[in-house]
Amino acid sequence: MSIDPTTSTAPARTDRRPAVTVLSGFSPAAVQAAARAVLIGGDRLLAMSHDLTGIRDGILRRTVRSATELIEQSTVELVHGCVSCTLRESVLPALVRLARTHPGHDVLLVLPSAIEPGTVATACAHSLVDGAPVTDAVRFDSYVTVVDADSFLHDLASPDDLRDRDLHAAEDDHRAVADVVAHQVEFCDTVILWSRPDTDPLELSRLGTLVHRLAPWAVQVPTGTSHSLDCTGLAALVGNTRRHDPHRPGTLGLALEGRQIAVHDPDPDGVTSILFEARRPFHPQRLHDSLGTLTEEALRGRGQLWIASQPDVAVAFECAGGGVSMGSLGYWLVALPVERWTETSVERRLAADLSWDPYYGDRRTVLALIGMHLDHAAVTELLDSCLLTDAELAEGSDRWPALPDPFAGCFPLTDDTGTARP
Structure with a gap:
C-alpha cells in the first residue's frame, strides 16, 4: 500500500533508546540518494554506512x-571476513558506541547492496555488546528497502550470482542476485519506490504492484513523481514509525503461524500472484519432475510444502532467478509429543488449532508463485497433478515413505523445532 504524508503520524515517543532505521537496497546509487534525503530531512539523525569492497x-x-x-571515517581490520561475523564483531558494537557517544540522536544504518536486512536482525538477536543485548542500547524502529525503478525487475529476474558481479562477500558466498533482491524487499516493513520524474507512470504503477505482491505487509513510499523531493516528508515517512515487529517470523515461517504469505490475484494481464493451498501431500517424484516447469516463468516463489515420503518435516520452498532452494522448517506439530508444543510460538499453536485436520494434524502446503502473466489455470493444474491421488491416499500413510523420493536425505531433522525465525 502507498501512504500520504499528511495521514502518517508517529506515535508519541516514550522509549529513550535511539531509534535505528535500517536502510537496504540493491542499487547503490538509489540507496545513497535516499539516505542523503532522509539525513537532510531528519531531526538529529546520524547515518552510519560501511564499504565492504575490501571484506574478502x-x-x-x-x-x-x-x-x-x-563525523567519522575509519578503516577496520577484520579477524573474520564473513558478513555475519562482521556484523557481530564490528558493525553492531560500532552502532552501540555511536548511540552512547551521541545521545539524543537517532541512527540511519545504511547497508551495502549485497547485505540482506534479515542478516542484521539475526545478528542482533544472537549478539551481545559489552555483555548486554544490542537492543538494550538501541531500538530497531524500521527496516526500509529502496527499490530502484530502473533496475529492480532486471535484478529480480537475473540468473546471476553475486560472484558474477564481484559482490560476493567471501569465497563461499554463492548467493544469487535475485535471492538477495527478493529477501531485501520481503523482510522490510517499508519500501521506498525510487524513481525519476521521467519514469513511465504505467511502469511505476506496475512496479508498485509487483512490490505489493512480494511484500503485501509493507508500506510503500513513492518518490520521483515531481522534479523536487520533499526530504522532510520522506524522513517523516520512514523514521520513527515503529513499524518493525521483532516477533514476526521470517518469510518462510509465516504460513506456520497462519500469517499471510502473499495475496491471491491471478490477473492474467499483469503481475500475477498465485496462492496454492492443499491438505494432501505431494508425491515426491512428481513434484521434483515439475519444479523446472513451475519456476521457469515465476519471478518469485515461497512457502511451505508437505511431502508424503517425509511426513515429519515442514519443507521450506523458495525460488528466484530460475534457481530453487528447499530446506527444513522443522517438525510439524503433529509429529512432536504434545508436551513439546510449547517450544513453538503461541501464534503457531493457535494457527494449527484453527486448521487442525483429524488425520494429518497441521500438515499442509501453502505456496505462493509471483510473476508476470503467469497462467493461473495451468500452474494450479500442474500443482494438483503433483499431489497424491485418491488411490495413493487410500494406501495409507504407512506406505508413503516407500515412494520414490529424489529429496531423500535433503531435509534432516534435529531435536530443534525450527520455526524459521529471522
Missing part, C-alpha cells in the same frame, strides 16, 4: 555523518 581481504571502511558534517 579483511578490510571494512566505516563512515558516520550528519546532514552537515563528516
